[in-house]
Ligand SMILES: Nc1ncnc2c1ncn2[C@@H]1O[C@H](COP(=O)(O)OP(=O)(O)O)[C@@H](O)[C@H]1O
């Protein structure tokens with residue numbers, strides 16, 4: 001006798017039903033995704049590469065100091081040098097859109113889970129599921145729902161990258177000193193006000209760590225999304241794989257690494273203190289050098305995080 | 313029922329954490345012991361009822377885990393009571409809409425926390441102004457008020473610092489200032505000084521008493537420290553395993569503990585600061601009035617085996633004391649009046665003198681130390697033995713005090729009295 005659970009067929013049947021009945025919803029989502037993507041691509045790909053590099057380098061300088069500014073400029077120039085600039089900008093646009101959408105969903109979900117044990121109990125296993133499922137499995141139904149292109153890539157990326165945003169938001173809010181929240185209540189503050197004035201500010205480091213992870217996961221997934229024709233660096237990585245083109249593979253791959261490090265350091269900078277390097281620097285003029293070294297030290301672990309997630 | 317002098321009233325309060333809370337209340341009510349409620353059900357507060365008067369410092373004292381924090385959190389609705397009611401200023405705050413509860417918290421009751429619970433990302437001034445901000449007071453006005461209170465608690469000059477830049481004691485001053493600025497009648501303080509080191513703690517306690525004296529707040533103060541309770545409390549509620557086992561003034565708790573638990577608890581308190589002469593004094597064995605004359609006085613001392621006795625007016629106003637030897641000499645000399653042998657240096661203390669200040673007078677006095685009321689009347693005496701016993705001291709210490717003469721042998725006195733044939737009006741002892 002054959003023991004066989006037709007789980008796969010159930011999922012398929014469920015997706016078929018969704019395709020038949022919620023087609024309008026996915027059409028709408030697809031339209032939104034594509035519109036957002038096109039807008040971001042327009043911003044980063046329209047100006048000449050030099051202009052974009054200059055702007056990003058200046059931002060990097062403001063965020064973390066001259067070392068990061070210089071590194072950003074050199075890294076981006078390398079990408080131009082290996083002829084991956086357009087791909088890199090497409091990938092960047094995918095990451096920006098997907099991470100933005102993931103954060104917009106994840107942070108409120110995390111807040112909700114932090115306020116209700118029941119919600120938390122439901123959300124936790126769902127998040128575990130979303131994060132541990134092998135990444136490209138999402139691509140299969142995504143193609144079914146959206147067809148080939150940018151939209152399924154963004155959809156799958158949002159699902160895959162959601163979990164740490166939700167989890168670290170919930171963790172951050174639950175980790176806020178109970179007495180401080182009680183103080184808000186004891187003086188008659190409303191729950192919404194306690195959230196805005198106490199819980200969110202105090203949970204911010206944790207939430208920023210979550211956002212950082214969302215972005216890094218988005219980047220790794222966006223590369224995989226190259227398989228479903230989402231384009232960008234992922235497209236070339238996929239192409240090099242099927243053609244066994246080592247040269248192209250490493251050029252595209254290294255470009256991904258460079259983007260990863262830049263994105264990681266940028267979000268890390270926001271997660272550190274309040275305010276950016278430049279502002280702190282203006283405040284404490286005489287100790288500019290100290291500030292630069294402390295600003296770069298928390299990032300010491302960042303490259304490895306970047307590598308791990310990119311390898312995933 | 314809405315007596316104007318009652319600021320807060322708790323009636324039959326229960327708080328049960330965990331499963332089957334309501335059922336547990338019924339079972340507790342029927343007499344089921346707290347530890348037999350089953351796994352996962354904690355009765356943190358059981359049947360707590362008390363009234364706090366306006367302007368009073370009401371201390372709730374008990375060991376860690378006895379339910380103090382849970383109790384105080386029911387008084388402003390941070391914990392919802394499982395059963396029972398709380399009234400603040402005559403208005404019920406249990407089972408009311410959240411919106412109304414928030415209004416009451418803004419207007420009537422504020423809180424100081426054990427670990428300060430300041431908003432770490434806001435300046436001292438913003439923290440102090442927090443209550444007013446929530447009340448919707450305009451920025452300029454609330455900052456002016458906050459500045460004023462910050463000054464009162466001694467933090468002028470620190471307004472723009474963040475809490476993290478302050479020491480523990482200063483942070484709690486901010487916590488206190490925040491509660492005072494909210495300007496509510498009732499102030500809840502949960503182990504507010506417990507996290508501070510002892511010297512700072514005493515300083516804060518004194519400041520709290522000062523503030524309370526000028527501002528007239530009603531304060532409910534939680535502590536596990538008996539000395540703190542005794543120092544601050546107008547009245548003290550002692551909690552044990554979720555129940556209030558005794559409510560009383562510090563003296564009542566010390567001198568008349570309701571049960572063995574309270575007695576154990578109060579054993580290590582510094583009684584000398586809490587107890588006053590009044591609380592340990594005894595009835596004098598005897599006093600004599602001037603009308604008794606030398607002979608009368610001598611007779612009383614013989615009967616009571618005393619070497620000296622206090623002399624008072626009929627209305628008990630203390631005049632002085634007389635020794636048996638002086639009385640004997642006077643009788644032998646044939647003097648009738650006490651006038652010449654009464655010594656005015658009676659060394660009596662006021663009835664509200666703390667025990668700590670009785671030692672020296674007690675050791676110097678020739679008689680058990682006299683205690684007088686506000687009008688100078690002798691209301692009692694404190695024998696050295698009593699004093700030492702109250703302090704748990706060694707009886708031998710008494711021997712080291714300045715020696716007192718033994719009473720004269722009765723036979724000697726008898727002979728002298730007989731010799732003075734005359735038997736005038738012998739006013740004998742009159743107990744007071
Ligand atoms: N939120 C809670 N859930 C379950 N049990 C609690 C909770 N809060 C307090 N308790 C229990 O209630 C009892 C009283 O605690 P608490 O009021 O904090 O005591 P205290 O402040 O006197 O130290 C303790 O046994 C404690 O474990």
Ligand SMILES: [Mg+2]
Nearest residue numbers: 380381382503
């Ligand atoms: Mg406590």
